[in-house]
Amino acid sequence: MAEFTGKTVLITGGGSGMGLATAQRLLDAGADVVLAGRSEDRLESAVKDLDAGDRVLAVPADVSRTADLDRLAARIGERFGGLDGVFANAGVAGFSRSADVTEEDFDGLVGVNFKGVYFTIQKSLPLLRDGGSIVINGSWLTHRGLAFTSVYAATKAAVINLARTLAPDLGVRGIRVNAVSPGYIVTEMFEAISTTPEAQEECRSHVALGRLGSAADVADAAVFLLSSRASYITGQEIVVDGGLTTSVPL
């Protein structure tokens, strides 16, 4: 029997990048998956790519709106009856000098990256079975201060901290809470920020392993934390960055 047979996992931001790669890995391991995201087109195309019939449920939802999360939870309850895992992965990027950050920029980033993760988890709790696993998508940017990322990096520090505070909160139900913190991972988000080959090469040059990461690199860590192989790991962060934050490459 495959490792995730009979298990259901919610992935926010499941229509692209690391969320989609994680969905593919989980389906391969026997899980049913729920994909949530704002764009219906993106979700539709993800469902087509995954090609797993009724083992995939896609629900349009904006994680920054609690009414959407209530609707998402209701759909999951109707279709699957409960959850065994949550990958709170949806996020948006926005970088500028601190002097230029507007209230709208601030609220947008905090609304999706912090409030969205917080309430994704809270609204999933009634569905999440005891012994379940929650994985939060953080960032390497909480380990090194990069100019122009003041708000984005702070939202990621907030959600990595959630893994630590929710671990004892939910540990009484045997629910584990951990984070993955990606380095430079080639996804739509990365390509929207590092738009030229020169910019991407500059990023690559800081990575000890000498290559940019793939969505599958992060999916492997997320799936591990979601699985029973990580059954004694909670309140932790796995940094998936090819050595970016801890090494000086040759």
Ligand SMILES: NC(=O)c1ccc[n+]([C@@H]2O[C@H](COP(=O)([O-])OP(=O)(O)OC[C@H]3O[C@@H](n4cnc5c(N)ncnc54)[C@H](OP(=O)(O)O)[C@@H]3O)[C@@H](O)[C@H]2O)c1
């Ligand atoms: N790529 C990197 O180098 C990198 C590094 C560190 C951390 N991260 C983090 O990794 C996570 C995944 O990003 P990615 O790189 O895989 O990029 P991506 O392909 O752009 O994925 C982000 C996903 O989040 C969804 N999303 C955004 N806002 C949402 C909202 N309000 N409600 C619901 N879904 C929303 C997007 O779908 P819709 O637009 O359709 O909603 C999209 O599917 C993010 O949290 C990001 O901050 C990325």
